Structures are given as C-alpha cells and as structure tokens.
Amino acid sequence: MLYQLSYPPETDLKSALLKIPKHPGRVNAIRTRGDSAARMHGIVWYDGAMKIALLGAMGFVGRAAARDLAARPEVRELILVDYDVRQAKRLAKALSPKCRYAMADVGRPLELERLLGGLDAVANAVGPCTEYEKGILMTCAGAGTAVVSVGDGPLPEPDRREVHEAFRRAGVPVVPGCGLLPGWTEILSTHFLRPRHGGPPAGTRRFLFCAPDRFGGYAFFRRMARMPRRDPAPPPAGAPAGVYFETEEPPGLFGVPGGAAALYRRIGRLRAFGAVGREFTGVFLFWLRRSLRGEAGTPAAVAGVAVPAGDAFETASVTDPDGRLAGVTLARAALLLAEGRDRGKGVLGLPGLIGREDAEAIAASCGGAIAAERTGS
Numbered sequence: 001m002l003y004q005l006s007y008p009p010e011t012d013l014k015s016a017l018l019k020i021p022k023h024p025g026r027v028n029a030i031r032t033r034g035d036s037a038a039r040m041h042g043i044v045w046y047d048g049a050m051k052i053a054l055l056g057a058m059g060f061v062g063r064a065a066a067r068d069l070a071a072r073p074e075v076r077e078l079i080l081v082d083y084d085v086r087q088a089k090r091l092a093k094a095l096s097p098k099c100r101y102a103m104a105d106v107g108r109p110l111e112l113e114r115l116l117g118g119l120d121a122v123a124n125a126v127g128p129c130t131e132y133e134k135g136i137l138m139t140c141a142g143a144g145t146a147v148v149s150v151g152d153g154p155l156p157e158p159d160r161r162e163v164h165e166a167f168r169r170a171g172v173p174v175v176p177g178c179g180l181l182p183g184w185t186e187i188l189s190t191h192f193l194r195p196r197h198g199g200p201p202a203g204t205r206r207f208l209f210c211a212p213d214r215f216g217g218y219a220f221f222r223r224m225a226r227m228p229r230r231d232p233a234p235p236p237a238g239a240p241a242g243v244y245f246e247t248e249e250p251p252g253l254f255g256v257p258g259g260a261a262a263l264y265r266r267i268g269r270l271r272a273f274g275a276v277g278r279e280f281t282g283v284f285l286f287w288l289r290r291s292l293r294g295e296a297g298t299p300a301a302v303a304g305v306a307v308p309a310g311d312a313f314e315t316a317s318v319t320d321p322d323g324r325l326a327g328v329t330l331a332r333a334a335l336l337l338a339e340g341r342d343r344g345k346g347v348l349g350l351p352g353l354i355g356r357e358d359a360e361a362i363a364a365s366c367g368g369a370i371a372a373e374r375t376g377s
Helices: 036-040 060-070 085-095 109-113 129-143 157-170 184-191 218-225 258-287 325-338 356-365
Strands: 019-021 043-045 050-055 075-081 099-102 121-124 147-149 173-175 205-210 243-247 252-256 301-309 312-320 370-376
Touching: 050 060, 050 325, 060 075, 060 085, 060 325, 075 085, 085 099, 109 129, 121 129, 121 325, 129 147, 129 157, 129 173, 147 325, 157 173, 173 325, 184 301, 184 312, 184 356, 218 258, 312 325, 312 356, 325 356, 356 370
Parallel strands: 050 075, 050 121, 075 099, 121 147, 147 173, 205 252
Antiparallel strands: 019 043, 205 301, 243 252, 301 312, 312 370
C-alpha cells in the first residue's frame, strides 16, 4: 500500500492541540483558539494548518528535518516518505500523532505524484541529489507544489533554467540548495559579509568541514567516494584545523579531521577500480565512519566562506555541533514556503527566504553559532 496512516483512526487531533508558552509582544502567524482562561495563564492554543511531505525521511538530513517539523505547532500533518517504509512507520509513530508515512520510489514520477495532492509544501532530503533532485523537482512542478531541496551542489545551468521555467509556469516557488554547502555558504555570503557588487571576488573560498563519525548518511559517503583524488589543499582562512581537498561539485573545499583523512586516503585507493571501486569505497567509509572521529570538542560540521580583503580575509562560518543544522534548515525553509505568502515563482535563492535573524535563530536552535571576522592571510 502506497499511503498509510500511522495513527489510529479514532485519534482526535483537535483534542491534542499543542500548548505553547506565550511570547509577549510576538504576533502569532497562525490561528489561535479563543480560550480566555488559557490566555490568562499565558498559554496560546495553536491549531496547525500546514500539510507537508518530507521525502527521504529516513536519511541523515531527513531524520533531523522530521523531528523539527513534527515538533512545530504550525504543522497539522506531516507525511514521512521513504522507500524503507518500515523505518518510516517506526519514526512516524515515535514522533507525533500528526505524522503519517508512505512508501514511494521517488525516482518514479507516478509514485511521487500520488502523494502531492493537497500539500502546502514538499521538503526533499533524498540523495544523492545528482541522481534524483531534478526529477523530483520537475514532478513537483507538474503538480503545482512548492518545494525546498537540500541539494549537494548547484543545479547545472541548463537544468536550472528548465526547472525555473517549469515552476514559473506552475506559479509556485522552488528553493534548491538548502543544506550546508550549498545553502549556508550562500546565507553567510549574503547576510554576514559586506555587500559586494558584481558577486564574490576572485579567490573566494567556500568550505565544508565535517567529522564523519557524526555527520552524513550513506549518500554523503558515496559522494565522498566519488571525489577525484587530489593532494591536500591549504586550509581556508577561518576554517577548523584538518585536512582539506578541492571539490568540483559543489566548487569549494571539503575538510575532515587529520586522523580521518589518513583512513579516507587508504580506503580511497579502491577508487582505482573504477565505478565498482568507488561504490565499495563509499560502503567501507560508511561502515567505518565511527573510526573517523576527530579530537574531543570537534563539531560535527562547520560551513563557511572566506573572501579576500586586501592582504587579509573576511570570513563567516556557522558551527553545527551535532549534525542537525542541514535538516533543521530544510524544515524551516519548508515552513516558510508553506505559509502561503507570495514569495515569487520559479527558482528562488535560500538567502531570499531565510534572513539574517532567521539564520541566527536556526543556528542557535541547533546549539550552533555564527562567527564573522577578519583574519590574516
């Protein structure tokens, strides 16, 4: 069965409305229940109205997004979609009565289309994005459904134009690149560094540092395995200590702790056996990820940008202590689209959806912090 309920039919969601402490001076963007007694005690009753589907709910990013969306009072119904329906069912029941689950092979448009009716937004956390993202976006455009997508690289320009035109005709927005790189690197460039006309100057470096024992799922390690073999590159300004490698998709620097880099290089020798060797490399990296840990206190991930400024660099970075930031960012972007405001049509940039204050709040909710500074060359 493609679509199933994860809570008993007799469950009365209206009687399970969430009680959230009232924040003085803050205007509610969602409907409130007219209960004067509750208001006297500082309680606002929220009646969530949003219906959101989360694709790839059982992946590394998807699980973090699911937990965040399930806890949001604005969400009336959350559909957890994954090919592993048993795990999706288990997660849905563990999170909230508002969660439902569905099995779908999102690589097959007809299976995905059946889930898109009546949705306010779709959050796509399916990976690898190079294999699935465009197809998912085009299916959502055909259904006229707004979507945010985590992305593990910018869409190729021909695909971007095609996707933009499809969503423009459908009259709804799409926001690709809602992860760390790309995603947070664009937020940092736009909202936390000095504005520059004509785009980033030559020599601008975007980077993603991660501790593989606490960051990334199988699709992420497959992506690591497919990176071309290169000699280590100098660490970018403002980045954590570690070993860095140049990447092409997305363009930037990818860093890991020193000890993890040694094992990564040894396992990476399997890539000499072509496509099969790269697949085995991804599998072994995923199996051995617990041994790829950094020193005590190393965050799960850090994303940042370093921009040349004379003989120094202006840097902005965000710290992700436990690996939740990409999932929470995807969830919050989906909520903003599901509000129903007219945010435009076609492809939108993440910094246009998430402003500086929103970014600071998202980072803080994950226990992280944003740092902007000027460093020596």
